Amino acid sequence: MSFIEDIYKAGVVGAGGAGFPTHIKYRANATHLMINAAECEPLLFTDQYNMENYADDIISAISLAKSKIKADKATIGIKSKYIKSISALQNAIKKQNADVDICSFDSYYPAGDEQSIINEITGEALPAGKIPLDMKIIVSNVSTMKNIYDATRNIPVTEKCITVTGEVVSPSIITVPIGTSIKECINLSGGSSIEDYDVIIGGPMMGKLLLKENIGTTFVTKTTGGIIILPKDHKLITRRKQSIEHIKNQASSACIQCTFCTELCPRYLKGHPLKPHKIMKAFGFGDITNENLKQANLCCECGICELYSCPMGLSPRMVNAHVKTELRKNNIPRENYITDEIHDMLIYRKIPTSRLISKIDIEKYYKIHDFNILKSDTDTVTIMLSQHIGKVPTPVVNVGDTVKKGDVIADLSIDDMGAIIHASIDGKVTEITNKDITIKKVI
Ligand code: SF4
Numbered sequence: 187m188s189f190i191e192d193i194y195k196a197g198v199v200g201a202g203g204a205g206f207p208t209h210i211k212y213r214a215n216a217t218h219l220m221i222n223a224a225e226c227e228p229l230l231f232t233d234q235y236n237m238e239n240y241a242d243d244i245i246s247a248i249s250l251a252k253s254k255i256k257a258d259k260a261t262i263g264i265k266s267k268y269i270k271s272i273s274a275l276q277n278a279i280k281k282q283n284a285d286v287d288i289c290s291f292d293s294y295y296p297a298g299d300e301q302s303i304i305n306e307i308t309g310e311a312l313p314a315g316k317i318p319l320d321m322k323i324i325v326s327n328v329s330t331m332k333n334i335y336d337a338t339r340n341i342p343v344t345e346k347c348i349t350v351t352g353e354v355v356s357p358s359i360i361t362v363p364i365g366t367s368i369k370e371c372i373n374l375s376g377g378s379s380i381e382d383y384d385v386i387i388g389g390p391m392m393g394k395l396l397l398k399e400n401i402g403t404t405f406v407t408k409t410t411g412g413i414i415i416l417p418k419d420h421k422l423i424t425r426r427k428q429s430i431e432h433i434k435n436q437a438s439s440a441c442i443q444c445t446f447c448t449e450l451c452p453r454y455l456k457g458h459p460l461k462p463h464k465i466m467k468a469f470g471f472g473d474i475t476n477e478n479l480k481q482a483n484l485c486c487e488c489g490i491c492e493l494y495s496c497p498m499g500l501s502p503r504m505v506n507a508h509v510k511t512e513l514r515k516n517n518i519p520r521e522n523y524i525t526d527e528i529h530d531m532l533i534y535r536k537i538p539t540s541r542l543i544s545k546i547d548i549e550k551y552y553k554i555h556d557f558n559i560l561k562s563d564t565d566t567v568t569i570m571l572s573q574h575i576g577k578v579p580t581p582v583v584n585v586g587d588t589v590k591k592g593d594v595i596a597d598l599s600i601d602d603m604g605a606i607i608h609a610s611i612d613g614k615v616t617e618i619t620n621k622d623i624t625i626k627k628v629i
Pocket residue numbers: 440441442443444445446447448462463466495496497498499500501502
């Protein structure tokens with residue numbers, strides 16, 4: 187089988203973001219393969235765990251991918267403070283005599299944004315509205331490379347490594363079958379240490395809110411990287427619960443147009459025509475056709491503007507997310523954005539992680555370094571059909587079928603923008619809906 191077929195058959199998607207199908211990404215040729223190992227969301231240690239434990243696999247996959255896409259260079263972008271990870275990667279590079287560079291940089295947020303990785307490695311900025319391939323670059327998350335390595339050995343993606351932290355009895359790095367409930371993941375880590383909590387799935391800055399009452403009916407996917415348990419009154423929880431009407435009222439009544447949100451925006455600082463203070467004004471007072479609202483398409487939703495910059499506690503990021511959806515719904519096309527020079531202040535306005543964690547009130551959890559390392563099985567999994575960007579695969583099993591871990595349960599063609607789904611445990615298919623497939627172990 188070819189490299190692309192291996193990845194397609196293993197159902198690999200980007201492990202660090204929205205789940206872009208990897209076999210589609212690697213069909214292109216590029217001159218530079220960049221590996222995003224920055225893991226810039228505070229509290230997450232999943233990528234570091236993979237680098238420390240699977241460095242040989244990761245470097246093998248990088249060398250192979252580099253040759254397949256005919257790249258001249260492969261560079262891993264990583265924070266210099268990840269000393270153990272860097273050491274493991276360097277040892278693997280030496281052992282394999284691999285032609286892979288390491289580019290290390292300060293601990294700031296959002297160092298792991300694709301655009302920051304490109305800027306750190308090349309000194310250049312990706313033009314607004316463009317994708318890395320427009321610069322002949324492919325960027326992949328470091329944990330995706332581990333999955334690519336497994337794919338070349340015919341091991342499909344059926345497990346996920348996740349950091350479980352925050353208000354939990356034993357903060358843990360767990361490896362569980364895809365489809366395990368979030369509740370089970372929390373229980374594996376000793377359960378929550380408090381009664382009144384909600385959960386963030388992902389990192390504290392960009393992760394999604396999951397209410398406590400839904401933890402039993404929400405399941406691990408190929409892109410789940412973190413489960414963070416926080417008190418219901420923690421600001422990272424309450425900010426995510428605001429209604430868009432409330433946010434709009436705030437934008438029109440409390441935004442003082444101080445421009446701090448713009449001055450610290452990492453996309454604006456890279457020369458992109460994104461000025462969140464202008465979007466706030468247009469959103470508060472205008473309608474969806476206001477020209478300034480089109481800038482929202484350039485927002486990566488890193489959250490710096492609303493969780494770090496704004497002195498009034500407003501939510502430009504949530505406004506941008508809402509505006510993007512409205513622009514799509516109203517068929518308002520993206521512009522040909524004009525990119526400016528990189529801002530002179532970019533290097534001085536990177537937000538140090540240490541300052542960010544204090545601002546968002548997670549210092550208490552950031553100090554946790556003593557993680558339980560657990561690998562666990564489960565009796566029941568509910569595997570989502572849509573765990574990635576693009577086409578949803580079609581179930582190829584029926585209720586009552588017996589399946590083995592690694593069997594294909596939902597399929598699509600290699601030319602489809604999507605990913606195959608596999609059974610993550612041995613068992614019997616007990617339910618199929620238009621959203622998911624449930625498998626129970628036969629006792
Ligand atoms: S930082 Fe806050 S108050 Fe200032 S312009 Fe931006 S949204 Fe308005």
